[in-house]
Amino acid sequence: xxxxxxxxxxxxxxxxxxxxxxxxxxxxxxxxxxxxxxxxxxxxxxxxxxxxxxxxxxxxxxxxxxxxxxxxxxxxxxxxxxxxxxxxxxxxxxxxxxxxxxxxxxxxxxxxxxxxxxxxxxxxxxxxxxxxxxxxxxxxxxxxxxxxxxxxxxxxxxxxxxxxxxxxxxxxxxxxxxxxxxxxxxxxxxxxxxxxxxxxxxxxxxxxxxxxxxxxxxxxxxxxxxxxxxxxxxxxxxxxxxxxxxxxxxxxxxxxxxxxxxxxxxxxxxxxxxxxxxxxxxxxxxxxxxxxxxxxxxxxxxxxxxxxxxxxxxxxxxxxxxxxxxxxxxxxxxxxxxxxxxxxxxxxxxxxxxxxxxxxxxxxxxxxxxxxxxxxxxxxxxxxxxxxxxxxxxxxxxxxx
Amino acid sequence: xxxxxxxxxxxxxxxxxxxxxxxxxxxxxxxxxxxxxxxxxxxxxxxxxxxxxxxxxxxxxxxxxxxxxxxxxxxxxxxxxxxxxxxxxxxxxxxxxxxxxxxxxxxxxxxxxxxxxxxxxxxxxxxxxxxxxxxxxxxxxxxxxxxxxxxxxxxxxxxxxxxxxxxxxxxxxxxxxxxxxxxxxxxxxxxxxxxxxxxxxxxxxxxxxxxxxxxxxxxxxxxxxxxxxxxxxxxxxxxxxxxxxxxxxxxxxxxxxxxxxxxxxxxxxxxxxxxxxxxxxxxxxxxxxxxxxxxxxxxxxxxxxxxxxxxxxxxxxxxxxxxxxxxxxxxxxxxxxx
Numbered sequence: 148x149x150x151x152x153x154x155x156x157x158x159x160x161x162x163x164x165x166x167x168x169x170x171x172x173x174x175x176x177x178x179x180x181x182x183x184x185x186x187x188x189x190x191x192x193x194x195x196x197x198x199x200x201x202x203x204x205x206x207x208x209x210x211x212x213x214x215x216x217x218x219x220x221x222x223x224x225x226x227x228x229x230x231x232x233x234x235x236x237x238x239x240x241x242x243x244x245x246x247x248x249x250x251x252x253x254x255x256x257x258x259x260x261x262x263x264x265x266x267x268x269x270x271x272x273x274x275x276x277x278x279x280x281x282x283x284x285x286x287x288x289x290x291x292x293x294x295x296x297x298x299x300x301x302x303x304x305x306x307x308x309x310x311x312x313x314x315x316x317x318x319x320x321x322x323x324x325x326x327x328x329x330x331x332x333x334x335x336x337x338x339x340x341x342x343x344x345x346x347x348x349x350x351x352x353x354x355x356x357x358x359x360x361x362x363x364x365x366x367x368x369x370x371x372x373x374x375x376x377x378x379x380x381x382x383x384x385x386x387x388x389x390x391x392x393x394x395x396x397x398x399x400x401x402x403x404x405x406x407x408x409x410x411x412x413x414x415x416x417x418x419x420x421x422x423x424x425x426x427x428x429x430x431x432x433x434x435x436x437x438x439x440x441x442x443x444x445x446x447x448x449x450x451x452x453x454x455x456x457x458x459x460x461x462x463x464x465x466x467x468x469x470x471x472x473x474x475x476x477x478x479x480x481x482x483x484x485x486x487x488x489x490x491x492x493x494x495x496x497x498x499x500x501x502x503x504x505x506x507x508x509x510x511x512x513x514x515x516x517x518x519x520x521x522x523x524x525x526x527x528x529x530x531x532x533x534x535x536x537x538x539x540x541x542x543x544x545x546x547x548x
Numbered sequence: 549x550x551x552x553x554x555x556x557x558x559x560x561x562x563x564x565x566x567x568x569x570x571x572x573x574x575x576x577x578x579x580x581x582x583x584x585x586x587x588x589x590x591x592x593x594x595x596x597x598x599x600x601x602x603x604x605x606x607x608x609x610x611x612x613x614x615x616x617x618x619x620x621x622x623x624x625x626x627x628x629x630x631x632x633x634x635x636x637x638x639x640x641x642x643x644x645x646x647x648x649x650x651x652x653x654x655x656x657x658x659x660x661x662x663x664x665x666x667x668x669x670x671x672x673x674x675x676x677x678x679x680x681x682x683x684x685x686x687x688x689x690x691x692x693x694x695x696x697x698x699x700x701x702x703x704x705x706x707x708x709x710x711x712x713x714x715x716x717x718x719x720x721x722x723x724x725x726x727x728x729x730x731x732x733x734x735x736x737x738x739x740x741x742x743x744x745x746x747x748x749x750x751x752x753x754x755x756x757x758x759x760x761x762x763x764x765x766x767x768x769x770x771x772x773x774x775x776x777x778x779x780x781x782x783x784x785x786x787x788x789x790x791x792x793x794x795x796x797x798x799x800x801x802x803x804x805x806x807x808x809x810x811x812x813x814x815x816x817x818x819x820x821x822x823x824x825x826x827x828x829x830x831x832x833x834x835x836x837x838x839x840x841x842x843x844x845x846x847x848x849x850x851x852x853x854x855x856x857x858x859x860x861x862x863x864x865x866x867x868x869x870x871x872x873x874x875x876x877x878x879x880x881x882x883x884x885x886x
Contacts, residue, residue: 455610531586
């Protein structure tokens with residue numbers, strides 16, 4: 148059996164060994180509650196402070212107290228949007244994009260249904276770029292919060308959040324960004340932007356699962372999601388997840404250290420894979436915007452076949468990736484991101500996302516390049532749409548149930 | 549990752565009968581809108597005997613769609629068209645050792661492709677009226693369309709009745725509010741159509757789900773859902789189906805007590821006691837069961853009420869038998885008599 152190749156790092160990453168080591172003491176000898184008066188708590192408080200400082204550095208925050216630890220990206224997103232609404236009761240509208248993570252979209256849909264909040268969902272074009280004119284038109288004095296992701300999880304497309312935040316500021320709206328996929332992969336300097344809140348997650352940057360953070364700009368009116376203790380300066384009640392926080396701090400430190408590697412070597416691996424696949428396999432194309440994209444993500448649509456089959460055959464070869472196909476999600480809903488980009492369904496179903504990390508090597512790329520062509524060929528031989536390379540698809544008009 | 553059986557995996561990795569059949573004289577092309585999958589079934593049918601001599605498929609779809617298509621071709625070759633039309637989607641799923649509830653529509657697609665191909669051979673046009681909706685009950689793989697049909701056909705007005713008819717909500721009950729929403733909506737429609745009085749219609753919130761008992765327990769892996777087209781027709785024409793009763797009976801047989809050698813009288817008494825325990829479940833579904841005789845290890849029973857003539861009676865009998873075996877520790881056989 149050959150060594151497995153993991154190319155699903157936008158789903159989750161391997162927790163770095165150094166991160167695990169940084170966490171371990173806080174389960175045992177350093178078990179104290181940072182809120183306690185005694186010595187058991189004191190040293191743990193120091194560790195939380197250090198972790199906060201290392202996150203501050205990673206996202207370029209002006210102050211360390213702008214970092215609020217949470218349980219992860221979903222909590223941070225919910226916290227940000229609900230806080231902004233509560234803090235500005237005279238405003239009743241949200242602006243978001245069609246390609247956000249469900250943590251944002253489901254919440255917005257829920258608020259629309261239960262609280263009568265007006266939600267503007269800004270469309271994207273075929274490359275996944277935001278319709279800026281529609282965004283400008285939606286902004287008004289009624290906008291409580293704008294929530295637009297920094298980078299898309301499926302295609303890696305990067306949004307111009309700094310500029311979007313400036314526009315939001317003009318109408319006095321709060322600007323939140325879900326940067327779960329961006330933090331640790333691209334340089335971020337929040338103090339030079341008008342971004343008010345930013346969500347990040349530990350397990351996307353080789354940290355542990357169950358820990359994340361919300362950046363809250365100094366001076367922003369904030370309402371806590373949970374009611375309880377005074378932790379995180381009253382912004383997030385509940386005893387701190389100290390091992391998780393220590394781990395996230397270490398992961399942030401390492402991410403900064405590997406940032407250049409991510410931008411150069413990892414991006415190079417991604418580019419070589421992408422180019423190689425396009426050369427070797429007919430009828431496939433890159434989705435998203437290759438000009439402005441995360442360095443680690445490639446999303447390639449293989450026409451006339453379906454993603455789950457591709458993933459199952461790849462998995463048999465020990466290669467892990469993910470798909471925009473309907474059938475790989477529990478809900479059977481095809482990817483809302485690729486649908487928003489109006490990718491034809493015969494291609495969207497066969498879209499495969501390869502997401503790299505610093506753990507990947509040249510050998511991984513070689514292996515995938517070797518394995519993919521026969522997999523695609525095998526499935527195309529089974530497809531009623533496939534007629535041969537660069538041929539128009541077969542006439543096939545099924546009766547749909 | 550989906551929990552596919554080894555047979556599903558095998559039929560996906562090494563599909564049989566894939567490709568174009570040049571000599572095909574019966575072709576069915578169908579798709580499932582719920583996931584975008586599509587299937588082309590090609591058959592060579594002997595015009596004289598109507599025996600399916602060969603069958604191949606081409607599928608645009610996931611692993612289970614490909615496996616279901618391939619399984620279908622394996623099942624139908626050698627059968628006459630009449631025999632092939634008796635095959636339900638459940639047969640395809642069973643052939644593969646079961647499918648995850650979310651993937652049952654893959655087998656429905658196979659069933660429909662077959663209907664379409666037969667229609668094509670006979671020069672008819674096949675149209676599909678089968679609509680599915682989102683999956684509501686994950687334990688038993690019951691979708692919105694199936695609940696809606698059951699409510700409509702039988703004028704159901706409580707969530708419990710929905711569970712009795714479709715099994716939906718018979719397990720973990722996290723779908724209760726989903727069932728409630730479909731029930732209330734369809735009841736409202738029935739009232740508007742004048743088929744149900746306003747007072748009878750179900751209103752959201754009028755049942756406390758905490759009071760509902762677990763009526764059935766999914767097998768591990770989850771019981772193959774009955775998306776089957778045929779039983780659905782039965783729902784519309786027959787009295788309540790006591791399937792949950794059978795399942796409930798099996799659900800109670802957690803710990804078979806080891807029983808020492810019994811005298812005949814003790815044995816009959818024990819069987820009678822056990823049947824008494826089961827009867828409330830049967831009665832809940834309008835059925836009943838009476839002990840006629842015990843002959844060695846043969847337990848003769850008489851089914852009554854809704855059980856008579858019910859298609860699911862054999863399931864009920866099996867359930868009763870399992871329960872009796874569990875309780876007595878004897879290799880009993882339940883034989884129903886008219």
